[in-house]
Amino acid sequence: MTRSYDVIVVGLGAMGSAAAYHLAGRGRSVLGLERFGPAHALGASHGGSRIYRQSYAEGESYVPLLLRARELWEQLNADSGHEVFTTTGGLVIGPQDSRMVAGSVRSAKAWDLAHEVLDSAEIRRRFPTFAPAADEVGFFEREAGVARPELTVSTHLDLAAARGAELHFEEPVLRWDVDAGGGVRVVTARATYLAERLVIAPGAWAPRLLADIGVPVRVERRVMYWFAPEGGTAPFVPEQHPVYVWEDRTGTSIYGFPALDGPDGGAKVAFHEGVAAPIDPDTLDRDIHPHEVEEMRTYLRTRIPTLAGDLIKGAACTYSLTPDEHFVVSAHPRHPEVTVACGFSGHGFKFVPVIGEILADLATDAATPHPIDLFDAGRPRTSAVGG
Numbered sequence: 001m002t003r004s005y006d007v008i009v010v011g012l013g014a015m016g017s018a019a020a021y022h023l024a025g026r027g028r029s030v031l032g033l034e035r036f037g038p039a040h041a042l043g044a045s046h047g048g049s050r051i052y053r054q055s056y057a058e059g060e061s062y063v064p065l066l067l068r069a070r071e072l073w074e075q076l077n078a079d080s081g082h083e084v085f086t087t088t089g090g091l092v093i094g095p096q097d098s099r100m101v102a103g104s105v106r107s108a109k110a111w112d113l114a115h116e117v118l119d120s121a122e123i124r125r126r127f128p129t130f131a132p133a134a135d136e137v138g139f140f141e142r143e144a145g146v147a148r149p150e151l152t153v154s155t156h157l158d159l160a161a162a163r164g165a166e167l168h169f170e171e172p173v174l175r176w177d178v179d180a181g182g183g184v185r186v187v188t189a190r191a192t193y194l195a196e197r198l199v200i201a202p203g204a205w206a207p208r209l210l211a212d213i214g215v216p217v218r219v220e221r222r223v224m225y226w227f228a229p230e231g232g233t234a235p236f237v238p239e240q241h242p243v244y245v246w247e248d249r250t251g252t253s254i255y256g257f258p259a260l261d262g263p264d265g266g267a268k269v270a271f272h273e274g275v276a277a278p279i280d281p282d283t284l285d286r287d288i289h290p291h292e293v294e295e296m297r298t299y300l301r302t303r304i305p306t307l308a309g310d311l312i313k314g315a316a317c318t319y320s321l322t323p324d325e326h327f328v329v330s331a332h333p334r335h336p337e338v339t340v341a342c343g344f345s346g347h348g349f350k351f352v353p354v355i356g357e358i359l360a361d362l363a364t365d366a367a368t369p370h371p372i373d374l375f376d377a378g379r380p381r382t383s384a385v386g387g
Contacts, residue, residue, distance in 0.1 A: 016201035017156035018356020024163035057103025072353030090144020233259035288314030
């Protein structure tokens with residue numbers, strides 16, 4: 001006999017695990033399906049750390065979601081007893097008219113968010129690991145911080161299971177369809193499942209499972225690096241070296257973190273942009289090549305000089321990019337029983353708890369009080385705005 005559920009969640013990475021947690025917390029019968037194991041390192045939700053910012057250069061309309069996400073990060077800490085989220089303060093560096101600095105200032109003023117704008121000398125005085133040019137400024141907000149991706153996913157999964165969700169791992173979805181009489185059907189390599197509603201959060205596998213939503217998703221490779229700072233990690237502790245985004249005059253940007261994992265863990269940094277061709281996540285090149293390491297080390301030498309030490313480790317991950325680099329979080333354009341979440345374009349993890357709440361809203365009520373018009377799957381195609 002085919003078992004039926006209130007909601008099936010396909011994909012139990014960052015967004016899907018959060019959706020399962022919120023749905024189970026509302027008393028819904030939930031089946032979660034994941035093609036790999038729990039909190040795996042084969043997509044985008046790994047690498048030990050993700051930045052949370054509030055004064056959002058990517059668009060002022062994101063700010064209410066970030067404020068709610070902050071409440072939910074704190075709630076997740078309290079519910080789990082884990083430090084899933086930590087406040088560190090955050091610094092955006094670049095020319096005053098750069099997209100990241102100017103956009104952060106604009107969002108902060110629009111939403112009356114506490115912040116400081118620092119000149120180059122003040123950045124060097126307060127945060128001596130950084131070496132900005134004379135014409136660069138810093139935007140600092142104390143409420144920025146770090147989310148732990150693997151711990152976030154595993155915590156959401158554990159709490160979802162504790163609330164009654166049935167979670168299946170190593171069970172890839174082969175296809176899904178909407179029954180003519182209502183409800184949905186999901187076929188995996190093991191079984192067929194029925195539900196009233198379906199949430200699809202496939203990460204880098206969106207081009208396969210959501211090829212028909214109208215918003216194309218391009219998957220690209222990115223590399224994260226952990227360097228051993230010259231002279232040790234003491235100057236890179238969170239109290240002295242906040243999370244940061246640094247955009248130069250060419251529009252190239254890096255992002256990075258304090259030394260979060262002790263004196264032997266190094267400090268993590270990565271380029272946000274890439275020039276890679278689209279990739280298949282199943283054949284992602286996971287090797288970190290010497291020329292890539294040297295490119296990053298060269299970039300750091302004039303900006304964070306002491307970070308350009310020996311490489312401790314590197315890791316490849318995926319970005320799932322939409323043309324305008326805004327998310328897709330909405331009902332499927334042709335199937336109202338299906339809610340989709342994809343295309344988070346390299347800046348989605350900070351929103352994980354609130355995206356989970358929104359997906360639960362859409363799957364249960366077909367509406368949400370959160371502002372998500374920007375993320376509609378039926379929106380017109382536009383050119384990229386950056387991330």
